[in-house]
Amino acid sequence: LAMHQNFTESVQAIAKALSALKSQNYERPGQMPAFLQGVMPMLMQEDPDLTFLPDVPTTAYKPKSADVITMLEELQGKFRLKVEELDKEEVKRKHASEMLAQDHADAMAAAEAAVATKTESKAKHLQQAEQLKSDLQELAKTVEETKSYLAELTSLCGQKADEYKARQGMRTEEIAALEKAIEIM
Numbered sequence: 001l002a003m004h005q006n007f008t009e010s011v012q013a014i015a016k017a018l019s020a021l022k023s024q025n026y027e028r029p030g031q032m033p034a035f036l037q038g039v040m041p042m043l044m045q046e047d048p049d050l051t052f053l054p055d056v057p058t059t060a061y062k063p064k065s066a067d068v069i070t071m072l073e074e075l076q077g078k079f080r081l082k083v084e085e086l087d088k089e090e091v092k093r094k095h096a097s098e099m100l101a102q103d104h105a106d107a108m109a110a111a112e113a114a115v116a117t118k119t120e121s122k123a124k125h126l127q128q129a130e131q132l133k134s135d136l137q138e139l140a141k142t143v144e145e146t147k148s149y150l151a152e153l154t155s156l157c158g159q160k161a162d163e164y165k166a167r168q169g170m171r172t173e174e175i176a177a178l179e180k181a182i183e184i185m
Contacts, residue, residue, distance in 0.1 A: 004086040007079050014076040021065050021072070 001090075004083065004090065007083045007086065011076055011079045011083060014072050014079065018069060018072050018076065021069050025065055025069065
């Protein structure tokens, strides 16, 4: 960014310099020196054929800045190319930064969606686990009740079996006594 600004300022400074140099890049006609202006008419009256004086006007200033202008124009062209190159690099960096930011945003969105899905799944599994614990407790209670009932039933059945055997024994004795009585009779 600083390099871009530096080159941009240089291009602008060169443009101003070229403008100033080009506005002054012309020949300026010479003026006869003031001391000769008073003497010249007198010399011309004495000898009207003064061949030593040139007919062409003299040039007071001949610019020598053409090479400098050419060099500055070339330098300005190089600096403009460098500015364009820096602009292209900046666009590439900006694009890469935007792509990275977009990738980061997409990754964050995907991670948030995954967290939401997993949180929902976890809540569902916790609810199922609580239901299964409740069902297990109910089943354990039913098993205990069934075991208690089985113990009572086994005890009652054992008691009834003992009573049945006792009655069976009595019946056997009664039948034997009846058979003796029938024999006796």
